[in-house]
Amino acid sequence: MIKHNQTMTTSEWEIMRVIWTLGEATSRQIIRVMTLKKDWAPSTVKTLVTRLQKKGYLTDNGAVRDRLYTPTVDEHDAMTYALNHTIQAMCAMCVGDAMANVIETTELSQRDILNLQDVLKAKYATAPESVACNCMPNHWEELK
Amino acid sequence: MIKHNQTMTTSEWEIMRVIWTLGEATSRQIIRVMTLKKDWAPSTVKTLVTRLQKKGYLTDNGAVRDRLYTPTVDEHDAMTYALNHTIQAMCAMCVGDAMANVIETTELSQRDILNLQDVLKAKYATAPESVACNCMPNHWEELK
DNA sequence: TTTTTAAGTTTACAATTGTAAACTATAGGT
DNA sequence: ACCTATAGTTTACAATTGTAAACTTAAAAA
Numbered sequence: 389m390i391k392h393n394q395t396m397t398t399s400e401w402e403i404m405r406v407i408w409t410l411g412e413a414t415s416r417q418i419i420r421v422m423t424l425k426k427d428w429a430p431s432t433v434k435t436l437v438t439r440l441q442k443k444g445y446l447t448d449n450g451a452v453r454d455r456l457y458t459p460t461v462d463e464h465d466a467m468t469y470a471l472n473h474t475i476q477a478m479c480a481m482c483v484g485d486a487m488a489n490v491i492e493t494t495e496l497s498q499r500d501i502l503n504l505q506d507v508l509k510a511k512y513a514t515a516p517e518s519v520a521c522n523c524m525p526n527h528w529e530e531l532k
Numbered sequence: 533m534i535k536h537n538q539t540m541t542t543s544e545w546e547i548m549r550v551i552w553t554l555g556e557a558t559s560r561q562i563i564r565v566m567t568l569k570k571d572w573a574p575s576t577v578k579t580l581v582t583r584l585q586k587k588g589y590l591t592d593n594g595a596v597r598d599r600l601y602t603p604t605v606d607e608h609d610a611m612t613y614a615l616n617h618t619i620q621a622m623c624a625m626c627v628g629d630a631m632a633n634v635i636e637t638t639e640l641s642q643r644d645i646l647n648l649q650d651v652l653k654a655k656y657a658t659a660p661e662s663v664a665c666n667c668m669p670n671h672w673e674e675l676k
Numbered sequence: 677t678t679t680t681t682a683a684g685t686t687t688a689c690a691a692t693t694g695t696a697a698a699c700t701a702t703a704g705g706t
Numbered sequence: 707a708c709c710t711a712t713a714g715t716t717t718a719c720a721a722t723t724g725t726a727a728a729c730t731t732a733a734a735a736a
Contacts, residue, residue, distance in 0.1 A: 397692080397693060397694080398621060398693090398694095399693075399694060399695085400693090401621055401622075402621075405622075405623060405667035406667055406668060408623070408667065409623075409665060409667045409668055414713090415713065415714080416712085416713075419713095421668060421669060421672055424669040424670075424671075424672060425668070425669035425672075428694095428695080428696090429695075429696055429697085430696090430712090430713095431695080431696045431697065431698090432694075432695050432696055434696095434713080434714070434715085435694090435695075435696075436694090436695095437714095438714085438715080439693090452701090452702075452703090452713085452714085453701095453702065453703065453712090453713055453714080454703095454713075455713080455714080463623060463626060464626055464629055464630060464633070467622050467623070467626055467627070467629075467630035468630045468633040468634055470618065470622075471615075471618060471619070471630055471631070471633075471634045472634055472637065472638075474614065474615060474618045475615070475634060475638060477542055477545055477546075478545075478549075478611050478614075479549060479552070479553075479607060479611070480639055482607060482608055482611055483611070483638060483639075483640070483644075484638075484640045484641060484643070484644025484645075484647065484648065485608055485611075485644065485647070486608060486611035486612045486615055487615070487631075487635070487638075487644075487648065488644070488647050488648050488651050489608070489612040489615075490612055490615045490616055490619060491631070491648065491651050491652065491655070492651055492655070493616065494616075494619060494627060494628075494631075495624055495627075495660070495663045496627070496628045496655060496659060496663065497628060497659060497660055497661060497662045497663045498656065498659045498660070498661060499628075499662070500627075500628025500629070500631075500632070500659075500663070501628075501652050501655055501656050501659050502656075503628065503629070503632050504628065504631065504632050504635065504648075504652055505649065505652055505653075507632050507635050507636055508635065508645050508648055508649055508652070509649075511635070511636070511640060511645055512642065512645050512646075515640060515641060515642045515644075515645050516639070516641055516642070517641060517642060518641045518643070519639045519640065519641045519644070521553060523549035523550055523552065523553045524550060524553055524565060524569070525565060525568040525569035526568075527568075528565055528568060528569075541722080541723060541724080542723090542724095543723075543724060543725085544723090558683090559683065559684080560682085560683075572724095572725080572726090573725075573726055573727085574682090574683095574726090575725080575726045575727065575728090576724075576725050576726055578683080578684070578685085578726095579724090579725075579726075580724090580725095581684095582684085582685080583723090596683085596684085596731090596732075596733095597682090597683055597684080597731095597732065597733065598683075598733095599683080599684080
């Protein structure tokens, strides 16, 4: 699980999704797909690929032409990381509730659901009675 | 569930969390808290509050001084919305897996877990065998 | 009443992001 | 060997974001 300092922007994420799906890709391929998917200009795609490389999310095979770009991070890892990142910025007390809401409207396969249920069952054993709100700094009550 | 065009940035989110917790707040209060929580300069907080207002996430009571700011959106709704937003940008096929990973490391209360389990049980009835990857545009296979 | 403080408003400024054109160099076609 | 399309590199440019100082004005203190 590689750690990354730079964050991926939404546009960059779109690019990564197609490279993840293809395993590796040339910019020609990426441009073809993104033109269909997002109607971006070829230049836009090129810029984004370059930025992803600078940020360390892509490597290339060094070819002068028809270069192949490969992800340096696993898609599942990146997703897990991004989701955690979002969640950690939110009120810990409300997270469970929000996740329930989200799950209601998210498409999940039977396998997904069974897996989730397993994880939850295992968690229950050590689950706290309640989770405290962490929106305020420590000792803020002293501020009147 | 109010719909918002503008998105909240992470810094803005931090501000909202304290106002949500307090119910309503003057900038003096917010500044006090944020100085402790994030070590931000008072000006920074003022700017952020103004921007949140412009974006429609806060209203004020119109007082010339010691103005009270109130959220226009519910915290749970905002969280649900933000999480959904993040998830919808990801590969639908992998979302279930990522959520399981996230849940493993997220603090959840017993109540949260029971609730999640209820939601999942209800979902199982109509759950599909599998969820297709949606990273590529339609008919992209035709692109060789 | 004059001064001081601090709330609210304006202005600032660099980094990041979305979006893309322009330029350069090279592989493939003729 | 030369031309041309296009892959890769540079440059561009406005909007957003993080971060904050400066200014203005009104309330509180002296």
